[in-house]
Amino acid sequence: MNREVIQSLAFAIPALCALACMAFVLIDAFHPDKNRQERRLRLFIALTFAVAALYWTGLMLQVSFPRAFIHCQPAFIFTLMMNQVLIYRFVHTVTSVRSRDRFSLLHIALPVALTAFMAVSDSIIPFERRIAILYNAGDSDPIRWHEAIYRMSGVVFVLYHAFYPVLGLLRIRRYRHVIVNYSANTQRSSLNWLRITQLLTLLTIPVPLAGLLLKMEIFSSFRLSIPGVLPTFFVYPILCYNLLSDNFERMKHDDERAPVKSPVIDPKRFDKYLKDKRPYMNSKIHITDMATALYTNNKYVSTYINSTYGMSFSRFINRCRLEELERLRRSPQMAGRGNMELVLMAGFSNYRSYLRVKKEEDRENRL
Secondary structure (H helix, E strand, O other): OOHHHHHHHHHHHHHHHHHHHHHHHHHHHOOOOOOHHHHHHHHHHHHHHHHHHHHHHHHHHHHHOHHHHHHOHHHHHHHHHHHHHHHHHHHHHHOOOOOOOOOOOHHHHHHHHHHHHHHHHHHHOOHHHHHHHHHOOOOOOOOHHHHHHHHHHHHHHHHHHHHHHHHHHHHHHHHHHHHOOOEOOHHHHOOHHHHHHHHHHHHHOHHHHHHHHHOOOOOOOHHHHHHHHOOHHHHHHHHHHHHHOOOOOOOOOHHHHOOOOOOOOOHHHHHHHHHHHOHHHOOOOEHHHHHHHOOOOHHHHHHHHHHHHOOOHHHHHHHHHHHHHHHHHHOHHHOOOOHHHHHHHOOOOOHHHHHHHHHHHHHHHHO
8 A cells, every 4th residue: 555545544534533423422412411501512512523524534635636635625724724723612612711701703714714715716726737736746837826825724734733722721721720719520620631632732733744734755754644643533532522421610600790798708607607518518519509608709709718728619628528538437327338438428529539639638738
């Protein structure tokens, strides 16, 4: 098998992977227990996988079917740009920390404008000339802007597959600084899996596949193009699995405009609330639940916990859970209970969440 056939097959596999993930997400989207918000998010990710499949199919056509690729090059440029825009849109949705944090339509306007420009250019340049420019076949075109247009796809590829993952990583970092004062579920709010997908895209995809698009032999070799394909076997399934598992914490912003009944939190009332209600035993507790119970809002609860206990809401709740777990272990009534059962009774969502919290707490205590 020659190099073009191997590369074509390599690009076809990610397309199939994206389509398989799309099918799983669509099936889950129409499950009866899904609410409107969950269904919309799954349909959006299904669209993202569909665009990814088209973009990898375009790479396959460029390598092995030049004439077919020339016909659909504007569409390929559009999917190439929108692939990262849509993934970033998902990151933006998951990491939104303010009600006014809107996704700008400018992210979509540029791909649409460039695609329209490419379509107009294709209507001007003869078909055979487009093949000659893109594949360095025949006489060179004396009008250099023709060639610049067709070389643009490689440059766009590099920019989008570098810029948007960096933008996503910055949003995840910002989200992780804020979420600790909203949710105590460290496993769902860590977004480690989403950070890994952004890092894999940034570190492995742009250079080798851009080399293929830009016809740079040093970067378009078989040894370098394959690493640009392999991460998709992790990125797409990771996105699919964690979406289906709802392994993320989306902040609710309904509290921001709510009237504040009690801006000042009474320490005795707060301690009584903790002792009587033991809210930390609810594995899904958010700061909004505590704010409602205390007739105040998120900001005042967060400020009170930070100033009184010197820690975030997340760490405070999880420390209460650790203390509750120790109490349960010492209780004679719990002598026959297993460790896993006690961990769940203390308020942890699962054993992995407990291990993560215990590890972080031990590290803080050593400092």
